[in-house]
Amino acid sequence: MRFKFYKRNKKIKQAMKIAEKILALDEFYSKIESITSFDNSNISPAEIAEQIRSYRTVVIIRTIWNPRIGNAVASSSKFFKINTLRLGRKRTIPKVVNTIIHEYVHCVDFNNDTLEFTHFDNENTNGEEDNTAPWKIGEIAEEFAENLT
Numbered sequence: 414m415r416f417k418f419y420k421r422n423k424k425i426k427q428a429m430k431i432a433e434k435i436l437a438l439d440e441f442y443s444k445i446e447s448i449t450s451f452d453n454s455n456i457s458p459a460e461i462a463e464q465i466r467s468y469r470t471v472v473i474i475r476t477i478w479n480p481r482i483g484n485a486v487a488s489s490s491k492f493f494k495i496n497t498l499r500l501g502r503k504r505t506i507p508k509v510v511n512t513i514i515h516e517y518v519h520c521v522d523f524n525n526d527t528l529e530f531t532h533f534d535n536e537n538t539n540g541e542e543d544n545t546a547p548w549k550i551g552e553i554a555e556e557f558a559e560n561l562t
């Protein structure tokens with residue numbers, strides 16, 4: 414079990430279950446390993462995949478309602494917050510899975526002081542952050558989620 418969620422939000426619950434499934438798939442890690450390199454990181458995709466695979470801290474999913482922030486926010490290895498304001502009808506389950514895995518990558522990163530695999534800043538309007546680990550791995554998870562839903 415990778416996550417715990419104590420609130421009542423159907424969309425987050427559904428997405429969390431799918432995220433759990435994806436994190437148990439060997440193919441998910443193979444896909445990460447197949448990336449040549451991530452931007453803004455000092456370690457290889459294979460090492461990042463291993464960090465994620467072996468992470469055993471159960472991460473708590475919390476919620477926040479905040480118009481000033483994006484989809485979610487992570488600042489600890491133990492929890493992250495999903496902005497429920499951004500869970501409108503147009504936001505599909507695979508997109509929420511993307512967000513959960515993106516934040517999870519941050520949690521794994523926060524767990525280790527020497528290994529770095531985050532993005533440059535919190536803006537990705539022109540796709541300049543697409544090849545950083547959180548964005549790319551979130552994207553990979555979204556693709557898996559589309560086939561699981």
Ligand SMILES: [Zn+2]
Nearest residue numbers: 515519532547
């Ligand atoms: Zn991020």
